[in-house]
Amino acid sequence: MELSALNLVPLRSGQNFHEAIEDMVELAQQLEGFGYKRYWIAEHHNSKTIASSATQLLIQHTLSQTNTIRVGSGGVMLPNHSPYLVAEQYGTLETLYPKRIDLGLGRAPGTDMQTARALRRSDNLNPDFETDLAELESYFKDSSSVHAYPAAGLDVPFYILGSSTDSAHLAAKLGRPYVFAAHFAPAAMEEAIRIYRQEFTPSAYLDKPYVILALNAILAETDEEAKVLATSQTQTFLSIVTNAQKGLQPPKASEDDVWRHYVAAEKVPHFGPVAFTKDSLIRREKAIVEQMSAVTLVGSPDTVARQIAQLHSRVQMDEIMANSFIYDQTAQARSYELLAQAIQKENSEG
Template sequence: MSIDTEQKQLHTIKFSVLDLAPITVGSTITDSFKNTVDLAQHVEKWGYNRYWLAEHHNIPSVASSATSVVIGHVAANTTHIRVGSGGIMLPNHAPLVIAEQFGTLESLFPGRIDLGLGRAPGTDQLTAHALRRGQRSDGHDFPEQLAELRAYFNPASTSARRHVRAFPGEGLNIPIWLLGSSGFSAQLAAQLGLPFSFASHFSPNHTMQALELYRRYFKPSEVLQKPYAMLGINVIAAETDEEAKLLATSLQQQFLNLIRNKEEPLQPPVENLDGLMSEHEKAALQQQLGGSIIGSPKTIKEKLQAFLNDTQADEFMVTSQIFDHKARLRSYEIIKDIVKF
């Protein structure tokens, strides 16, 4: 894939936010939702483009499991920022239910709702079974589920299911994004001419391959005339590189706990994380979080620009799992000051 590395600068692309509504040690889930609203209100004021909530289940550090409910709460407490899902894990749900939920959200907050869709469970296999019950969907029928969902929004659909209609939902123009951490959704988004969001924040080694597939096979549609790629990325910014590296140990501990099948809320930073890990765990952590951008404003600006040079993304979606809420706000504020949007 040939990319013009001089084509884009940070101030020419959009920046958005991905929030997992982190549950921290010593806090309550109510506190998490208060922090989510506070962050959404700040980033709206600072000029961020959209605010997405992620669907995860059975994870004690993530409060956004009832994703559409939290989306409605955030949208009700902001005024103009786009709010959506990053994403709804479609195999966990009946497409009709998602059409009705997001039809309701779009009817309540016209022109502000995004529907990002993924095909992973967003959890472990036992929890996936508890969610899916008799559906027996493991993600392989995701294209068929997606087609069914899109048909509920389209009044002109000739689907065999047209005797079942979504109210609210039918006739509403809700942007649908495909999310992915590999090449599957990249190719499907390209085939359907849909916008694509890649999870570089936990699958950095597959970013370039997914972008190449998406751009190579993209077919223009009524939705998009040319590819539109948004990349999720971990960014942890502070006044100094040292402070940012310390803050980042909360995110690193979160992934370390996932590797160890250890269920805990988001942990406070620690001074010497390396001393708490085996070499195997360090390698696993590097594989998942190696694309994270951590540092002072100068470091963040240089690394973000380098990542943009490599990817030529149309939008960055920043996620910042930082233990202290004020430090988390400050991280997003630093990005705003760097980009000057």
């Protein structure tokens, strides 16, 4: 099983955007040293606590500061962009950094609907994702009457991102690798991956299914220490649910401390990837947070190795892409290092 990482580029409490981006680059350099396969950067808009809005610029900056690790988009929310411009941008990146670019593609807006209108300059918030994908592909194949240079003729791998069965059907139909977003929306995980594998049609790009499972991972030397670090993740999801707009917070002594004093949700937050409703959210914050973070590896390397084995018995994945909401940067790097050790253990025993 391969191992990769996802970064939303959150601002730690007290940080500015420049400092968060510096942390992003430093983590990429550390993961390269740990042997991670790829490092993807998310796309989010209209959030004062997340720095990953201009994803392609962050990818270029990361590539310029690393040597071997693949860097990509987790993902480009294609309805927000002109496929032609995406081809030009990522064709340029591939030209500058050959064989190191991944193009993860999603259909969600990565923001609220009002911001989506500002991005798209249109009230059409339900574009045809499959048609946009085909157009994007035509520019790299150079089969369109309009040519996108320097993308024309370049081989930049596409990955279909999703958190629903719709994306699974599409990735299978197109014969593309499938990335499931279990790090925040795990409800359809087993069904979506089953559909993708059952319906997969071999293509010029892929002869058999390939599943990347995005999840959360928080490791430390002991289970107890990891559980404390994980309270920062709980606070992050709670901040999303309650629309608190807080940066990544220092850990609490325990999960109970997180829930002892918090400001309950009073209105439905604008979080693009998950459609909250008032009836499902108000006074149910804890249940929603637990649901969103259900696919999280927490513990020592031995404990997490067992968790990975259990997860693998539920879903057949070829690669894990780990997101890590850990406040302390040194502890975050150590968590990723320990995760690499846990994966090595699982691979050797599996």
